[in-house]
Amino acid sequence: MSTAAVADTRPYHHGDLRRALVDAAARILEREGPSALSLRAVAREAGVSPAAPYHHFKDKNELLEAVAHVGWEALGEAMLDVRDKGADVQSLMTELGVAYVCFSQRHPALYRVMYDRSRDKDALPEGMQDKEDSAYCLVRETFKKVAGPEVADVDIELATIAAWCAAHGLAEMSGFAQFNPLREALGGDEAFLRGVLSHLGSFGNLRQDPAE
Amino acid sequence: MSTAAVADTRPYHHGDLRRALVDAAARILEREGPSALSLRAVAREAGVSPAAPYHHFKDKNELLEAVAHVGWEALGEAMLDVRDKGADVQSLMTELGVAYVCFSQRHPALYRVMYDRSRDKDALPEGMQDKEDSAYCLVRETFKKVAGPEVADVDIELATIAAWCAAHGLAEMSGFAQFNPLREALGGDEAFLRGVLSHLGSFGNLRQDPAE
DNA sequence: GGTGTTATCTAAACACCGTCCAGATCGGAC
DNA sequence: GTCCGATCTGGACGGTGTTTAGATAACACC
Numbered sequence: 057m058s059t060a061a062v063a064d065t066r067p068y069h070h071g072d073l074r075r076a077l078v079d080a081a082a083r084i085l086e087r088e089g090p091s092a093l094s095l096r097a098v099a100r101e102a103g104v105s106p107a108a109p110y111h112h113f114k115d116k117n118e119l120l121e122a123v124a125h126v127g128w129e130a131l132g133e134a135m136l137d138v139r140d141k142g143a144d145v146q147s148l149m150t151e152l153g154v155a156y157v158c159f160s161q162r163h164p165a166l167y168r169v170m171y172d173r174s175r176d177k178d179a180l181p182e183g184m185q186d187k188e189d190s191a192y193c194l195v196r197e198t199f200k201k202v203a204g205p206e207v208a209d210v211d212i213e214l215a216t217i218a219a220w221c222a223a224h225g226l227a228e229m230s231g232f233a234q235f236n237p238l239r240e241a242l243g244g245d246e247a248f249l250r251g252v253l254s255h256l257g258s259f260g261n262l263r264q265d266p267a268e
Numbered sequence: 269m270s271t272a273a274v275a276d277t278r279p280y281h282h283g284d285l286r287r288a289l290v291d292a293a294a295r296i297l298e299r300e301g302p303s304a305l306s307l308r309a310v311a312r313e314a315g316v317s318p319a320a321p322y323h324h325f326k327d328k329n330e331l332l333e334a335v336a337h338v339g340w341e342a343l344g345e346a347m348l349d350v351r352d353k354g355a356d357v358q359s360l361m362t363e364l365g366v367a368y369v370c371f372s373q374r375h376p377a378l379y380r381v382m383y384d385r386s387r388d389k390d391a392l393p394e395g396m397q398d399k400e401d402s403a404y405c406l407v408r409e410t411f412k413k414v415a416g417p418e419v420a421d422v423d424i425e426l427a428t429i430a431a432w433c434a435a436h437g438l439a440e441m442s443g444f445a446q447f448n449p450l451r452e453a454l455g456g457d458e459a460f461l462r463g464v465l466s467h468l469g470s471f472g473n474l475r476q477d478p479a480e
Numbered sequence: 481g482g483t484g485t486t487a488t489c490t491a492a493a494c495a496c497c498g499t500c501c502a503g504a505t506c507g508g509a510c
Numbered sequence: 511g512t513c514c515g516a517t518c519t520g521g522a523c524g525g526t527g528t529t530t531a532g533a534t535a536a537c538a539c540c
Binding site: 168171174175177178179180184185210211213214215217218219220221222223224225226228229231232233234235238241242251252253254255256 | 380383386387389390391392396397422423425426427429430431432433434435436437438440441443444445446447450453454463464465466467468
């Protein structure tokens with residue numbers, strides 16, 4: 057036995073445990089929320105001893121970092137899916153905002169881990185403003201395409217940050233109970249989101265011909 | 269001894285322990301951050317046994333709720349302080365936004381506790397949209413005053429929520445390391461904040477004469 | 481003023497947590 | 511086939527939130 061036995065209960069020494077741990081963590085997150093995400097619970101879920109994860113991650117933080125990383129990639133994909141919707145800037149940015157917030161609503165626990173890590177580090181994931189297909193760059197490139205070359209990079213960056221902050225704020229607060237009456241009055245959650253997003257981002261600021 | 273001895277080491281049975289615990293928690297928060305805020309540490313800081321807090325709070329959550337409550341009141345006061353600055357809406361809202369974010373920067377740990385509690389409950393503090401001098405109502409009333417009576421309440425509420433989300437997002441992300449180059453390029457943190465806030469909130473939406 | 485009631489506090493215990501250590505186990509290189 | 515190094519386990523340590531039983535002291539009442 058050994059090398060050949062593919063899908064045994066324990067293919068390798070234990071198998072690809074690093075990935076198994078991240079998957080287990082994601083499973084716990086979806087099933088029981090962030091408060092249940094202890095390192096021991098992850099090990100239990102993966103069927104190993106509590107000390108096993110320490111051969112793949114320096115500590116609990118490093119595991120959470122890995123979990124957050126897959127979350128950021130999934131968020132990036134979700135936003136790429138809508139990058140062709142929307143004729144003008146306003147509606148495209150709204151579409152991106154809806155995609156962002158909907159992701160956070162579909163994976164609330166994961167989203168919380170993602171931002172808890174960022175807050176602890178006081179930084180977004182490394183390289184987020186550089187690598188081409190990240191959510192952040194997608195927003196910035198959208199702004200840049202629309203604004204044209206005359207607009208200063210500083211303004212592009214400020215607009216991107218502003219949009220990002222707004223989306224993040226809405227993602228964290230959209231489910232708050234106080235908004236339920238308004239949500240229902242508008243006929244559902246997505247209408248509510250679009251309503252809020254329509255009040256956010258004065259994208260006209262970026263145009264060169266200020267009609268004001 | 270007893271009733272008369274005012275400021276002894278332990279005036280009452282223990283004194284006003286409930287308040288002492290909240291104060292101790294706030295002290296730990298400022299000194300060591302949110303990760304150090306254990307119930308036992310609070311009890312230690314207040315000089316009582318680990319079980320003592322349970323005679324004043326159902327559990328740790330309830331203590332944190334009390335801590336968050338004082339935080340929300342302090343935030344409301346900080347925003348009331350600037351409610352007369354700024355000639356037009358845009359600049360007044362910017363001023364309020366700066367006050368909001370600066371509060372979160374002055375008390376980062378407290379701000380985090382405040383929103384962690386809200387996220388757990390999926391709700392802002394109870395009564396926040398009702399009691400007159402809350403930060404939330406201050407923003408809404410500002411919008412209402414400017415918009416005039418013709419604007420629908422729904423739009424006022426949406427604008428308020430949008431502004432709040434934007435401010436919260438900026439509060440949580442303003443310190444992120446990725447923004448440091450831009451912050452320095454703009455000549456300091458407050459300039460950076462104003463720059464981002466200027467791209468947020470298309471307050472013109474609320475005016476009745478859409479010059480568009 | 482003594483007495484009983486009730487709120488308050490302590491000490492000890494429980495289960496769980498993150499983390500480290502010594503030793504067992506096993507894959508792969510020589 | 512033997513050794514090495516990576517991987518995993520069992521057990522331990524200190525810390526956590528919470529509960530229980532029992533001590534203590536303020537207060538109400540006679």
